[in-house]
Amino acid sequence: MKKKAVLIVVDSCGVGALPDAALFGDEGVNTLAHLAEVEGGISLPNMEKMGLGNIIDIKGVSKNNSALGYYGKVMETSKAKDTTTGHWEIAGLVSEKPFNTYPNGFPEITIKKIEEFSKRRVVCNKPYSGTEVIDDYADEQLKDGALIVYTSADSVLQIAAHEDIIPIDELYSICKKSLEICNEYSPVARVIARPYIGTKGSYKRTERRHDYSVPPSGETMLDRLKNHNLPVVGIGKTSDIFAGVGITENRLTNKNNLDGIEKTIKAIKEIDEGLIFTNLVDFDMLYGHRRDPKGYKNALEEFDKYIPEMTNNLNDDDLFIITADHGCDPTYKGSDHTREYIPILAYGKNLKKNINIGVKDSFVSIAASIEKHLLGDTKLEGCFL
Structure with missing residues (x-):
């Protein structure tokens, strides 16, 4: 039976400092909770239904004892807080060595x-x-x-x-x-x-x-799905992050988050099997780095409004996941990413409901769950389905 997975990365929407955040200069950060607090609350009724308020305390988002699917948060194994490392780990590839940075400029x-x-x-x-x-x-x-x-x-x-x-x-x-x-x-x-x-x-x-981007340093979930002749559709900058490796179709976004959302909805309607992998970069690029909590809040509320159109168009055996790749606390000092947990909200019409997955110890758990869903098995650890 054909089935697909839809993976949406709300770029930079972290949910609290990781235990080692102080080593990155990020002690006490919390992208989602802090932006909601300084803006007097945030309205995310559809993610609330999925269990977002059960993961952490968020002003304006209630806890839900009958969440529609799976919810929890995940730690990053790789010792970094950048987009590339985060996405690679989401796709099952842990980076053993951080990428070089150049605090004094390039040679x-x-x-x-x-x-x-x-x-x-x-x-x-x-x-x-x-x-x-x-x-x-x-x-x-x-x-x-x-x-x-x-x-x-x-x-x-x-x-x-x-x-x-x-x-x-x-x-x-x-x-x-x-x-x-x-x-x-x-x-x-x-x-x-x-x-x-x-x-x-x-x-x-x-x-x-x-x-x-440089190509991934090893095999990812995208390669394995492609090798099983399943479509892997990248939306937004997803293909760029993986240097096109493992992507069978690249659907670029030319405007903004809404363009990415609309292209995701279109892909959900058109594609019956494989993976749809969307990155919504505005959260990070326009609001996190620019330390704009109001803009971040408005963008999240806009995204939330489109979730029913996405989930209503899923087939019965499809999997739908919302997550992030790192933090970028718009209330924190500086203008860079922050070292944070990422949220997991997973839904499917035939999936179990109201499942608290707790705290997973690696972003790899996302790839493990998608591979189990699409391939029936996975060699990766941390599967939450």
């Missing part, structure tokens, strides 16, 4: 090679907020077409470029080559193209961001 040789290839000067080369770096360096870029290269606490090299100064195809080409340069001289998990438009005082990043 001179890396910058020199990028300048030589692109024939453009590099400015900045230090950790920076993605919006502030444009405000501070755009004028310089507009003068001579320099590349704004910056990083963060994550393992990323980012290149911001005004679309009127550096055409989007050229920016993509530079970023793709820059990943090759980094692989040789200063390894990173991703190189990210960050196009923007506008004039001084009103610069705005566009939706044409593109991530260039």
Whole structure:
């Protein structure tokens, strides 16, 4: 009998500091609880029905003694808090070694090679907020077409470029080559193209961001499903995170979270078997990193409204999971990710109801559960189904 799994990553929606959070400078963080608290509460009636309020205390979200499915939270085994590591572990691959980060900027040789290839000067080369770096360096870029290269606490090299100064195809080409340069001289998990438009005082990043990632360091759930001739459909930046490995169809989102939600609903209606794997990046990119709890709250409430349309279109034997990949507490200092538990909300019309899975010790439990559901078995530990 054909059946599918729908896996939605609400990017950065952590639910409390992990026991080792202090080692990452993140003691006391809690993305979901804190944003709800500072905004006077949050209304998430559909996730409340699924048991969200049973996982942690969230202002505005009640506990539910008749939750529609499975609920709980999960620890990250990999010693990191970045998007790539989180998604790989969700897909069953634990990263034994954290990716390199560059708190003092990239080595001179890396910058020199990028300048030589692109024939453009590099400015900045230090950790920076993605919006502030444009405000501070755009004028310089507009003068001579320099590349704004910056990083963060994550393992990323980012290149911001005004679309009127550096055409989007050229920016993509530079970023793709820059990943090759980094692989040789200063390894990173991703190189990210960050196009923007506008004039001084009103610069705005566009939706044409593109991530260039290193491929996974080992086999993932995506590979195993693909090897069983099952479709693996990536929605949003999912395919980018896995460098396309294990993905059979890439459905990019070109606008915002709502575009990703609508493409997920469309895929649910069209696809009867395999995996639909969606990443909703706005929660992280627009609200977590920018420390905007109100925007985060509004985006979560918008997402919640579409959950019934997703679940109502599931077939009887389908599996539907909502989770996250790390935290990004919008009430916390700085602008970077936070080391947190992630939530698990799992639903299926024929699944058991009101099951508390407690605290699982690895994101791998998600892959284990999906593989058991779709393949009938799994070699991974931590399955909660």
